Amino acid sequence: MLEIKDVHATVGGSEILNGLSLTVNPGEVHAIMGPNGSGKSTLSNVITGRDGYEVTQGSLSFEGKNLLEMPPEIRAREGIFLSFQYPVEIPGVNNTYFLKAALNAKREHHGLEALDAIDFLDLAKEKRELVELDEKLANRNVNEGFSGGEKKRNEIFQMAVLEPKLAILDEVDSGLDIDALRVIAKGINSLRSPERSMILITHYQRLLDYIQPDFIHVLSEGRIVRSGGKELALELEEKGYSWLEKEPAA
């Protein structure tokens, strides 16, 4: 589904990704762990096509299509979703209205008819319940005045509505207390399916107690230096990241 080969990427002239390769197959959940500054967020920005992130070498493909030729909105319509570490507050833009526009842009891209307001509201109601997002919040301006936990719920709510093939969850646990984390994790787990892949980007092992990945990769200085199964997380928990940093690429 997602094929990243030897990607080098720069931000403002400095190289952050330094020959990163990763393959994600349908239904797989991959966790990307690593210390601050290792390139975790750059990876998510490169996959979603954010301006200012330049891929200087290597290739990224999604379902056989070259991602580098697609602007962010086309990547989204093709089925890539990013749950932001810091969701943006957008005063004056209604959350429901915006999400309906997003879903219909995607449906149009796939040759489907636009959902009308009533069908959309039914869908939104069903998906809101997954993450226990209050209706009033869902109908407010995008993330405006939301608490940290509410913002993350709103991200997963959007994911549930947009039904991506690949979801990148960037530090989805940051700023959450344990109860909020449980709700979010439950929502995310309910969205797991054999067709849907996920990339969990996280600094802490804690999240992986709630969302169990199939693979764990450790990122250091812009490359994956170690890959393994669930047990790798426990090892990291015990030893920290420093013992991996000097090892050759996996």
Next chain:
Amino acid sequence: MSTGNAMGHFLNEIEKFDDQQAGTQPAWVGTLREFAAERFDQLGFPSTKHEEWRWTNISSVSQGHFAYSAQPANLDEPEILRSALRSALGEVSGPRVVLVNGSFSPALSDLGANIKGLRLLSLAEALEESDPRVEAHLCRYANSNELAFAALNTAFLKDGAVIEIDESACIDAPICIVSLISASKKSDLSLASYPRLLILAGSNSRATVVESTINLGEAESFLNTVSEVVVDEGASLTHVRLQNTNRQNLQVSTLQARLAEQSRYALTTFSLGGALTRNDLTVKLAGPEASCEVNGLCLLQQKQHVDNNVIVDHAVPECTSSQIFKAVLDDESRSIFSGKVIVQPDAQKTFAEQSNRSLLLSDRAESDSRPQLEIYADDVKCSHGATTGSLNEEALFYLRSRGISPETARVLLTEAFAREIADNIELESLREHVLQLLREKLGEDAVEAVA
């Protein structure tokens, strides 16, 4: 001062107009016109050397070949009229005065004769019958002595609209004043019109006035309006002005409002159309505990130019004023906001706030902001702030990352910025109409961006 030639053209026009009116108006109206004509001659057109006109060069008016004409062109087809009214008012419905090139159109108007407490009529009729209330107030507030454009308008004093709201009357339906400009393309001279509006809101009354100005066709025109607004004790008046003329329209509007004790006046101006627009908006808080809101939104493209010159005069204690002006500026458009708050020596316990925010959608657009506070009292709270920025890149990426096209994302974010002013409108049909106009204008951008 402008060149003698330009003044000569306008003075000739005034003379011709004066000849046409001979014997048709009461003597007091003639006196007002004569005084104004004389003052206009003495004052001349303001130039950019005048501090108040520093940013707005009106030579396109003073050097233009504009002729007074009340003769409407192309106004015999009912479909054109219906669609004109619809673009002016959307679904807003209420009693209305329709002015065509500044002259009252009985056929298009509906004076709401059975609405209790409202007297709505053409200025021409009010002048003809020497309506005592009109005679008492007309030309008392808009100063022909000092303001050249108010003098010019008054020199052509003939028609317009009068709204008289009785004491304690509560008028639910919005009172609409529609100004249609219908210029003929054939003529060498472009059309000039000088409508005038007088609003008299009786004590403890409550009403909403909607003014909408549009063109029929694309011909050049000059519109010089004067509005005088008197809000009596305890009255509440909401006044919304929609200016959506064509890109060949030059407009200079003078509005003077006087607020009595415990009255409230909320004025909102939307500047969407026109090539050049200058609004001189002055509110005098003349009775204790009066309050006013003066808000405005400019949504400009290409070389459109809007200059809002606002003066709020706190003459007495315990009054409140707020001004919020926003501008969305694309291409090479320009907006100027000068907001002056005067707090007179006696006006203790004044609360005045002012904000001016501009969103620049292009590197070539320009926003000038000139807040001025003149405070002569010591126990007052006054604040002002001005910001200029572009669209938030983070928000743009967020929307795009959900599949929304950059064009739509820009429209959504721009509308979000602009709608604060529209959202303040209580009357739903009017709010929806304004939002629709905003979307249409922003949508033009999106279409252009895709093309």
